[in-house]
Amino acid sequence: MTARSTSETARDIPEATVARLPVYLRALNTLADDEIRTCSSEDLASAAGVNSAKLRKDLSYLGSYGTRGVGYDVDYLRYQIAREIGVTQDWPVVIVGIGNLGHALANYSGFRSRGFHVVALLDADERRHGEHVAGVLVRPFDDLEAIVAEQGVAIGVIATPAAAAQDVADRMVTCGITSVLNFAPTVIAVPDGVDVRKVDLSIELQILAYHEQRKAQL
Amino acid sequence: MTARSTSETARDIPEATVARLPVYLRALNTLADDEIRTCSSEDLASAAGVNSAKLRKDLSYLGSYGTRGVGYDVDYLRYQIAREIGVTQDWPVVIVGIGNLGHALANYSGFRSRGFHVVALLDADERRHGEHVAGVLVRPFDDLEAIVAEQGVAIGVIATPAAAAQDVADRMVTCGITSVLNFAPTVIAVPDGVDVRKVDLSIELQILAYHEQRKAQL
DNA sequence: CTCGGTTTGTTCCCACGTTCACAAACTCCT
DNA sequence: AGGAGTTTGTGAACGTGGGAACAAACCGAG
Numbered sequence: 001m002t003a004r005s006t007s008e009t010a011r012d013i014p015e016a017t018v019a020r021l022p023v024y025l026r027a028l029n030t031l032a033d034d035e036i037r038t039c040s041s042e043d044l045a046s047a048a049g050v051n052s053a054k055l056r057k058d059l060s061y062l063g064s065y066g067t068r069g070v071g072y073d074v075d076y077l078r079y080q081i082a083r084e085i086g087v088t089q090d091w092p093v094v095i096v097g098i099g100n101l102g103h104a105l106a107n108y109s110g111f112r113s114r115g116f117h118v119v120a121l122l123d124a125d126e127r128r129h130g131e132h133v134a135g136v137l138v139r140p141f142d143d144l145e146a147i148v149a150e151q152g153v154a155i156g157v158i159a160t161p162a163a164a165a166q167d168v169a170d171r172m173v174t175c176g177i178t179s180v181l182n183f184a185p186t187v188i189a190v191p192d193g194v195d196v197r198k199v200d201l202s203i204e205l206q207i208l209a210y211h212e213q214r215k216a217q218l
Numbered sequence: 219m220t221a222r223s224t225s226e227t228a229r230d231i232p233e234a235t236v237a238r239l240p241v242y243l244r245a246l247n248t249l250a251d252d253e254i255r256t257c258s259s260e261d262l263a264s265a266a267g268v269n270s271a272k273l274r275k276d277l278s279y280l281g282s283y284g285t286r287g288v289g290y291d292v293d294y295l296r297y298q299i300a301r302e303i304g305v306t307q308d309w310p311v312v313i314v315g316i317g318n319l320g321h322a323l324a325n326y327s328g329f330r331s332r333g334f335h336v337v338a339l340l341d342a343d344e345r346r347h348g349e350h351v352a353g354v355l356v357r358p359f360d361d362l363e364a365i366v367a368e369q370g371v372a373i374g375v376i377a378t379p380a381a382a383a384q385d386v387a388d389r390m391v392t393c394g395i396t397s398v399l400n401f402a403p404t405v406i407a408v409p410d411g412v413d414v415r416k417v418d419l420s421i422e423l424q425i426l427a428y429h430e431q432r433k434a435q436l
Numbered sequence: 437c438t439c440g441g442t443t444t445g446t447t448c449c450c451a452c453g454t455t456c457a458c459a460a461a462c463t464c465c466t
Numbered sequence: 467a468g469g470a471g472t473t474t475g476t477g478a479a480c481g482t483g484g485g486a487a488c489a490a491a492c493c494g495a496g
Contacts, residue, residue, distance in 0.1 A: 013428075016453060022424040026403065040473065049405040053455055060475055068474040069462035085424050086431030093423070100322040107318045110403050110420040115427065154430050155423065178433060179426040181419075185244065185328055187267040195429045197422045201399075202328040204415045205311070205373065206240040206303050208397040209333065210231075211413045212372050213304030215396060234483060258443065271485055278445055286444040287492035 013084070017058045021081050023048045024055070028078040040071040087115030092153045094177075096168050097160030098123040098131075098138050101183055105159055106134040116155075120147045124164070141168075145175040155179045162186035169196075231302075235276045239299050241266045242273070246296040258289040305333030310371045312395075314386050315378030316341040316349075316356050319401055323377055324352040334373075338365045342382070359386075363393040373397045380404035387414075 013021075027047035031039055041059075045052035059065065059072075065080050066072045082088050093116050095102055105111075106121055121133055124141045131138045139147075147153065156172040158165050158180060165184035172180060173194055180196045182188055185203075190196055231239075245265035249257055259277075263270035277283060277290075283298050284290045300306050311334050313320055323329075324339055339351055342359045349356045357365075365371065374390040376383050376398060383402035390398060391412055398414045400406055403421075408414055 014453070018428050019421070019425055021428070022418075022421040023405065025424075027405070042473085047405070049407070051455070053457090054453090056473095056475065057454085064475070066474055067462065068460070069464095069472050071473065084428070086427045087424055091423075091427055091430070100325045104318040104322040105419065108419060111423065114420045114424065116420070116423050155426055179430050181422055181426060187241065187245070187265070189267070193433075195426055197426060199417060199419070199422060200240075201323065201326060201417070202332045202334070203237070203240040204399055204417060205309075205329065205334050206243075206305055206332065207237055208373055208399060208413055208415060209304040209309055210236050210239070210302070212309070212397050215411070232483070260443085269485065271487090272483090274444065275446080275484085282445070284444055285492065286490070287442050287494095289443065 011061060013061045017061055018085075020048070020050065020054075020058055021085055023050075024058070025078065025081045025085065025087075028074055028081070031074050032078060037074055038071050039074055041066070044072065082115075089115065091116045091155055092119040092151045093117065093155045093157060094120045094122060094144070094147060094153050095157045095159060096122045096141060096144070096172075097158060097164070097184075098128055098133060099159065099161075102159040103133055105157060105183075106136060119151045119153060122147075124160075141171075144171055148172075148175045148177060153177060155181070157181045157183070158188075159183045229279060231279045235279055236303075238266070238268065238272075238276055239303055241268075242276070243296065243299045243303065243305075246292055246299070249292050250296060255292055256289050257292055259284070262290065300333075307333065309334045309373055310337040310369045311335065311373045311375060312338045312340060312362070312365060312371050313375045313377060314340045314359060314362070314390075315376060315382070315402075316346055316351060317377065317379075320377040321351055323375060323401075324354060337369045337371060340365075342378075359389075362389055366390075366393045366395060371395060373399070375399045375401070376406070377401045 024044065027044055031047065041052045041056045045055040048055065062080055062084050065077050093111070095105055095118055098106065098121050102121065106118055111118065118134070118136055121136050121138045122141045122144055123129070123138055126140065128138045129140055154177060156177040158168050160168055162184045165182060165186050166188050169180055169188040169190055173190055178194050180190065180194065182196055182198045185200055188196060242262065245262055248265065259270045259274045263273040266273065280298055280302050283295050311329070313323055313336055316324065316339050320339070324336055329336065336352070336354055339354050339356045340359045340362055341347070341356055344358065346356045347358055372395060374395040376386050378386055380402045383400060383404050384406050387398055387406040387408055391408055396412050398408065398412065400414055400416045403418055406414060
């Protein structure tokens with residue numbers, strides 16, 4: 001995707017692998033909670049719901065962190081994956097659009113516990129300003145630039161209606177945000193160098209409906 | 219994935235294509251709202267954020283619904299895609315776990331407007347029972363079997379904490395649900411023939427964080 | 437009817453991802 | 467020390483998906 005021109009220092013990890021690393025990390029955390037110190041690729045793979053060969057190949061992109069004949073040290077591997085993903089540091093995040101979904105996101109404990117913390121909640125509707133959600137003040141959308149500059153925010157979450165999403169994305173990009181998580185049910189366009197990931201609830205249901213319909217046809 | 223043994227009547231559409239059909243459908247709806255009657259593959263592709271060659275190939279799996287030299291009839295194509303996905307009919311859905319996220323899902327208008335309607339909200343916590351969310355009564359989780367049987371529910375949504383997700387999934391499968399949309403941050407195991415799709419907010423953020431970290435290293 | 441312009445449907449090729457299978461490397465037991 | 471058993475890391479085969487390019491098909495003008 002991005003052309004890595006000079007100094008091929010960092011090995012580039014396939015996108016499909018990157019998407020699975022967080023799953024492995026969560027599985028390792030669960031194992032660690034159960035005070036399991038070591039696991040085989042088979043153990044971890046079944047906890048993560050994947051094939052063990054795929055797991056080993058995925059991990060091999062990070063380095064050789066296992067021991068043949070033994071397996072992986074849970075804590076060590078956990079740290080290596082966290083470091084590779086970048087969640088050993090803490091990422092400030094802004095959420096725009098404090099409707100039903102924005103509320104749920106602001107309250108979602110999985111963010112804070114996994115290296116992210118919500119530094120601001122923004123909404124265009126001034127009737128919401130001053131309200132506190134999950135202990136964070138809801139502020140005007142126009143405060144975006146100031147907050148991003150002050151806090152060094154790189155990641156923005158869009159939880160607005162579809163009609164507002166592109167405008168919000170444009171403003172985010174303008175003030176320096178380079179990663180966007182979009183919950184609005186619309187396609188947003190961004191310049192090169194900005195990453196967008198989309199989460200769309202009704203699309204997921206429609207995919208299930210397709211398969212469901214196929215099953216019914218037998 | 220599923221072995222289609224006999225009567226190869228229905229062409230099987232690649233999974234990647236299935237995942238994009240809802241996007242095309244939404245783009246077509248937007249065009250229809252603007253009273254556009256016809257569009258080229260180029261028009262639709264840019265509205266959907268994909269390459270036009272890919273769009274044409276995707277549509278070709280459904281049949282030949284375009285006219286060379288002209289393009290696609292918006293309404294006709296819209297109907298064909300909707301029929302293929304299965305959203306010309308209405309799918310009953312149950313949501314289990316009425317916390318912050320469950321609330322947001324119950325209130326999400328995109329479901330009803332796209333061929334899905336919430337027939338029941340279930341929660342294990344009896345303090346929530348009797349409450350109405352988005353006009354639907356919150357009922358005990360133990361009512362699951364009765365509701366699924368009565369209403370012919372095939373699709374279940376899990377919005378519980380991670381610890382409860384597997385149990386909920388097991389109960390759903392037992393009473394005949396064959397498609398599950400899982401919002402709980404954990405991997406759930408289901409038997410063959412049951413489809414699971416996972417939506418995981420913190421995983422999406424972690425993927426963004428990985429790329430963000432890579433950008434910062436330049 | 438024919439010709440030029442347009443747009444679809446499809447073929448071909450390449451890149452990416454998945455899985456198998458096995459050599460390399462480690463532990464433990466005798 | 468040596469051999470049996472175990473598990474990782476990886477090379478190779480295979481399948482799926484993406485994109486360029488082009489033939490087929492349609493429209494409209496003359």
